[in-house]
Amino acid sequence: MSNFLRLFKTGLSSFRRNGWLSLASITIMVLTLITMSLFLIVNVVLNTGIQTIQDKIDISVYFNDNAKQKDIISLQDSLAELKEVKSIKYISKEDALAKYRKQNANNPKLLESLKDTENPLPPSLEIKVTTPDKLGALTKVFDEEQYKPYIHKVSYKENQAIIDKLFKATQFTKQVGLGATAVFTATALLIIFNTIKMTIFARREEVDIMKLVGATPNFIKGPFIIEGAIYGIISTFISLLVIAIFLYFLSPALINYFGGVGDSLSDFFLDNIFALVFAQLFVGVLIGVLSSWLAVRKYVKLN
Amino acid sequence: MIYFEHVTKKYEQSEGDKTEALSDVTLHIKPKEFVIVVGHSGAGKSTLIKLINCEIRADEGKVYVGGIDYKELKKRDIPYLRRKIGVVFQDYKLLPKKNVFENIAYALEVSGVKSKDIKTRVPKILEVVGLQKKEKNFPKELSGGERQRVAIARALVHNPRILIADEPTGNLDPRNAWGIIEILIRVNQLGTTVMMTTHNQEIVNKLKKRVVVLKNGKVTKDQATGVYEE
Numbered sequence: 001m002s003n004f005l006r007l008f009k010t011g012l013s014s015f016r017r018n019g020w021l022s023l024a025s026i027t028i029m030v031l032t033l034i035t036m037s038l039f040l041i042v043n044v045v046l047n048t049g050i051q052t053i054q055d056k057i058d059i060s061v062y063f064n065d066n067a068k069q070k071d072i073i074s075l076q077d078s079l080a081e082l083k084e085v086k087s088i089k090y091i092s093k094e095d096a097l098a099k100y101r102k103q104n105a106n107n108p109k110l111l112e113s114l115k116d117t118e119n120p121l122p123p124s125l126e127i128k129v130t131t132p133d134k135l136g137a138l139t140k141v142f143d144e145e146q147y148k149p150y151i152h153k154v155s156y157k158e159n160q161a162i163i164d165k166l167f168k169a170t171q172f173t174k175q176v177g178l179g180a181t182a183v184f185t186a187t188a189l190l191i192i193f194n195t196i197k198m199t200i201f202a203r204r205e206e207v208d209i210m211k212l213v214g215a216t217p218n219f220i221k222g223p224f225i226i227e228g229a230i231y232g233i234i235s236t237f238i239s240l241l242v243i244a245i246f247l248y249f250l251s252p253a254l255i256n257y258f259g260g261v262g263d264s265l266s267d268f269f270l271d272n273i274f275a276l277v278f279a280q281l282f283v284g285v286l287i288g289v290l291s292s293w294l295a296v297r298k299y300v301k302l303n
Numbered sequence: 304m305i306y307f308e309h310v311t312k313k314y315e316q317s318e319g320d321k322t323e324a325l326s327d328v329t330l331h332i333k334p335k336e337f338v339i340v341v342g343h344s345g346a347g348k349s350t351l352i353k354l355i356n357c358e359i360r361a362d363e364g365k366v367y368v369g370g371i372d373y374k375e376l377k378k379r380d381i382p383y384l385r386r387k388i389g390v391v392f393q394d395y396k397l398l399p400k401k402n403v404f405e406n407i408a409y410a411l412e413v414s415g416v417k418s419k420d421i422k423t424r425v426p427k428i429l430e431v432v433g434l435q436k437k438e439k440n441f442p443k444e445l446s447g448g449e450r451q452r453v454a455i456a457r458a459l460v461h462n463p464r465i466l467i468a469d470e471p472t473g474n475l476d477p478r479n480a481w482g483i484i485e486i487l488i489r490v491n492q493l494g495t496t497v498m499m500t501t502h503n504q505e506i507v508n509k510l511k512k513r514v515v516v517l518k519n520g521k522v523t524k525d526q527a528t529g530v531y532e533e
Contacts, residue, residue, distance in 0.1 A: 210409070216379075302381045
């Protein structure tokens with residue numbers, strides 16, 4: 001314990017005394033962590049948006065008036081067993097009318113016109129699928145001969161082209177986001193590693209002196225590794241502070257231009273503040289420690 | 304104490320082209336001796352010291368220091384060996400970001416000496432080298448002579464049985480140079496074996512100690528109370 005405390009004290013004092021080199025390492029790390037975090041936040045918000053759109057994609061199957069309720073319920077039961085189906089709901093003629101009245105409560109003329117006629121709305125099934133790519137496969141069921149006499153219309157088919165495009169677009173966005181995150185993380189790691197490597201290169205003479213007075217490789221590495229961890233801790237807090245300030249001032253502008261996106265970003269940041277602190281600390285300290293360890297390892301080798 | 308037996312060390316100049324820094328050197332330094340190794344630049348003095356401190360290994364022959372056969376010495380044991388030998392360098396080799404106290408304490412810290420003991424031992428050695436009032440100063444705030452005293456204090460703080468000084472007066476004016484030599488003599492009188500390299504004729508001739516002359520990597524003279532002749 002006393003040895004660890006000694007290494008910790010040495011690391012801390014070395015961090016203080018290497019002012020400019022420490023500042024250079026922390027600046028690079030802060031910039032990297034900020035960019036990575038913003039990238040992560042935007043990615044999450046984008047995915048949430050995509051998920052919301054996907055949730056809204058459903059199939060409505062409208063039945064002819066001659067369709068019996070038991071036939072529709074029987075179809076509902078058999079569809080519910082399919083793994084592609086997330087949820088399925090039967091909307092009777094009466095339910096459809098009630099829903100219509102509710103939706104048009106502010107339009108008395110429209111409601112008045114319904115009074116003298118028989119309920120014109122068809123019964124239907126509203127189906128939500130697990131993923132949009134399952135839509136196409138599912139609609140084939142309704143082409144089967146046994147269901148043809150009852151089915152009036154399947155809504156998906158009418159919007160098929162738009163839904164397919166939307167699905168391809170969401171898939172593309174996800175893949176690009178994932179790829180860009182991976183490439184950016186790798187680049188960031190490389191930049192930080194090289195910055196720390198250069199700071200240790202500038203102090204290689206110190207390492208040589210430590211070796212000459214009988215320090216073991218681990219004793220030499222210890223303070224450098226602790227310094228790397230300090231870089232990570234300080235960078236984490238600075239980057240979170242900068243992101244918080246950035247979102248505070250930028251959210252109103254984002255809301256103006258992109259509707260709810262600004263709010264989503266701030267909400268995501270606040271809702272996940274502890275996860276972000278932990279993730280950044282983990283990444284920051286890991287990068288700092290690993291880079292220092294790898295960089296100093298070369299110079300502590302004995303003959 | 305220090306024993307070189309037919310030691311040869313070659314350095315590679317370019318691929319396949321090697322020059323001999325030490326050639327078939329045999330040298331025996333007994334405990335408590337004060338030995339001065341003299342020679343021009345490139346004679347092999349620094350190579351001799353690097354071999355003792357195990358910064359490099361001999362290509363041929365055997366090196367024994369304090370009974371340890373360097374051929375048998377494993378890499379991981381080198382730091383422990385260095386803690387038994389005090390080395391003073393011409394360019395001081397002080398840690399620039401540590402103050403005088405911390406530079407000396409570092410030699411004890413690497414050996415795992417407790418902080419409490421460090422706090423009592425460092426001031427004592429600072430008194431020996433006459434730098435009691437400079438413990439908070441950083442190397443850049445000291446004169447050449449003071450820096451060399453710090454280097455000597457660091458080399459002596461863990462009471463080594465051997466003190467090696469590589470041109471310790473090389474960068475100093477005559478007054479400071481004699482101050483350093485006086486400390487080395489005192490240390491030797493207290494029982495530490497001292498080996499010093501120099502090309503300062505005046506110092507060698509005044510000390511009247513054993514002189515080993517190196518020329519082109521070979522021992523050309525070894526006299527009990529020698530003088531330095533050009």
